Amino acid sequence: MRTQVGIIGAGPAGLLLAHLLHRRGIDSVVLESRSRAYIEGRIRAGLLEQGAVDTLREAGLADRLDREGLVHNGLDLLFDGTRHRIDLFGLTGKRVTIYGQQEAVKDMVAARIATGRPIFFEVADTAVHDITSDRPSITFTHEGTRHRIECDVIAGCDGFHGISRPAIPASAVRVYDRVYPFGWLGILSRSRPVSEELIYARHERGFALATMRSHTLARLYLQCAPDEDLSLWPDERIWEELHIRLSCGSELEEGPILQKGVTAMRSFVVEPMRHGRLFLAGDAAHIVPPTGAKGMNLAIGDVRVLDAALGAFFAKGDTSLMDRYSAICLDRIWKVQRFSWWMTQMLHVFDHADPFEHRIQLAELDYVVNSPAAATTLAENYVGLPYAV
Ligand code: APR
Ligand code: PHB
Numbered sequence: 001m002r003t004q005v006g007i008i009g010a011g012p013a014g015l016l017l018a019h020l021l022h023r024r025g026i027d028s029v030v031l032e033s034r035s036r037a038y039i040e041g042r043i044r045a046g047l048l049e050q051g052a053v054d055t056l057r058e059a060g061l062a063d064r065l066d067r068e069g070l071v072h073n074g075l076d077l078l079f080d081g082t083r084h085r086i087d088l089f090g091l092t093g094k095r096v097t098i099y100g101q102q103e104a105v106k107d108m109v110a111a112r113i114a115t116g117r118p119i120f121f122e123v124a125d126t127a128v129h130d131i132t133s134d135r136p137s138i139t140f141t142h143e144g145t146r147h148r149i150e151c152d153v154i155a156g157c158d159g160f161h162g163i164s165r166p167a168i169p170a171s172a173v174r175v176y177d178r179v180y181p182f183g184w185l186g187i188l189s190r191s192r193p194v195s196e197e198l199i200y201a202r203h204e205r206g207f208a209l210a211t212m213r214s215h216t217l218a219r220l221y222l223q224c225a226p227d228e229d230l231s232l233w234p235d236e237r238i239w240e241e242l243h244i245r246l247s248c249g250s251e252l253e254e255g256p257i258l259q260k261g262v263t264a265m266r267s268f269v270v271e272p273m274r275h276g277r278l279f280l281a282g283d284a285a286h287i288v289p290p291t292g293a294k295g296m297n298l299a300i301g302d303v304r305v306l307d308a309a310l311g312a313f314f315a316k317g318d319t320s321l322m323d324r325y326s327a328i329c330l331d332r333i334w335k336v337q338r339f340s341w342w343m344t345q346m347l348h349v350f351d352h353a354d355p356f357e358h359r360i361q362l363a364e365l366d367y368v369v370n371s372p373a374a375a376t377t378l379a380e381n382y383v384g385l386p387y388a389v
Contacts (some may be wrong), residue, residue: 003029003118004314006138006151008126008164010039010119012101013282013299014157015108019059020307022115026314029149030112030119031126031140033158039105039121043188043259046100046213047198047293049384052300053097061107069099070212075382076248077369078201080362083248084369085197091376094383098198100213101296128154128167132276152277153310157299159283160268168275178341180265180289182206182348183226186219187238191255193218194246200291200347201245202361207291207348208245210252218255220246221290223348226264233260265289267341269333272326273302279325281306286333288340291347297384298336302329305389321389328388339381 005021007014010032018028032039048056048069056062073089089095112119123140130136131154138149156164184207193212201208206223213219222241224233239254246252268287273280282299305328309321321328346364351357368374 001029001147001149002151003027003149004152005029005155005310006136006149006153007031007155007157008128008138009156009158009162009282009284010105010109010121011157011159011282011299012104012108012296013284013303014155015105015112016056016059016061016300017155017157017281017303017306018117018119019061019108019111019115020303021310022117023059024307024311024314026310028117028155031123031138032119032121033123033126034121036109036121040102040109042102042105043186043261044101045290045293045295046098046103046211046219047297048097048099048104049297050094050096051384051387052297055300055304056104061104061111064103064107065097065099068103068214069097070214072096072098072197075197076195076199077365078199078246078248079203079365081247083199083250086369086375086379086382088379088383091372091379092383096383098212104296126158126163128156128164128278131167131278134277136277153313154278155306156278156280156284157282160287162284164278164280164284165270167278172275174271176267176269176271178267179226180267180344180348181226181350182223183228183262183264184209184221184290185224185228185230185233185238185260185262186221187257188213188259189218189220189255189257190216191218191253192216194220194252195250199246199248199250200343201248202347202365203245204349204352204358205241205245208242210246217258218253224262226262228262230260230262263290265344267337269330269337271330273329274322274326279306279322285329286337288337289344291343292340292382294336294340298333301332301336301387304387305329308389332385332388335385336381
């Protein structure tokens, strides 16, 4: 097989890249280790920055998003028993949209299949070769047969646990990593969301977040241990803890819990995001803690730059944007890392026995909700920093 761009991974990064390249007339092959049903059912964060929505709209991928996405003009911070609204739209002129990541993935898989261009699910033993030559290749097994795809460029969009990043020699990259001493226990419940907008709660017992997927599906999170044992969390205990941490006057409606899971939290960046003809995008290159829901948004930001860079390369042999790909992406990624880290450290309990931490967090939250300058800082990061490309 031969293609221009071999794309490893069919998450938001790989699927959006395939779609944008197709619109430019650039050929690609998408390889995914999981089944279609698996990637379309995988529940993740579901908040899109205004720029991410605009990107999907310009790409012709937003028909269902425009019908079903829930547009939010603000969010609430809850601390010391009081809720304070941050007027995102009033402060920035921009909004965010709640739309489950797996819904965006479904839309992009459908768009890929409609093009008739190849997407292989359930591939195994994926490996990249000759990435510093101008004829890199990918080998993989599909339905028992070994294949090789010769490419001009390989896009490593295979997430944090993929094979692309480890294919770069360790001596050629620098890794930045911070693991947090907690995780999030998340549930999806068939019940009315607590409020029209999101509530981020700082409580002495730990962080909680009330979000949603629709007017009848609530998504709720609790700070927990990074390796929390779910068997210790029967539904009654989850609701009891949510009632305590989200107590704010609005009623928390209980409902059947449809899904339960624990996510560990880390901040991670690899630099540079390119080695020869291998380009990393999305979670393959960086991870953010979910506070602020930047994971999918960062992936979309990377792909915008990679699409433009590959467009210039294939149209004119111009490598200048390809050469700046990593630097352009990292400039924005580090600012988003900073924001995700800042939201995380302001809202979570790191040390239950540290009264100083508690008072500093309350002072910071109080400052954020009372200073228009501080509120604007939160809002402009939350709705999404501008793109360079
Ligand atoms: N070969 C092929 N596919 C692979 C391989 C492999 N060796 N390893 C991993 N994959 C696939 C995974 O199964 C997954 O579907 O690559 C895909 C990577 O997708 P994501 O993990 O969704 O990453 P990305 O597209 O960068 O999107 C970032 O996803 O993790 C969330 O919160 C994160 O919202 C963010 C978004
Ligand atoms: C979600 O809806 O799943 C979500 C929203 C905002 C976050 C994290 C997760 O900060």
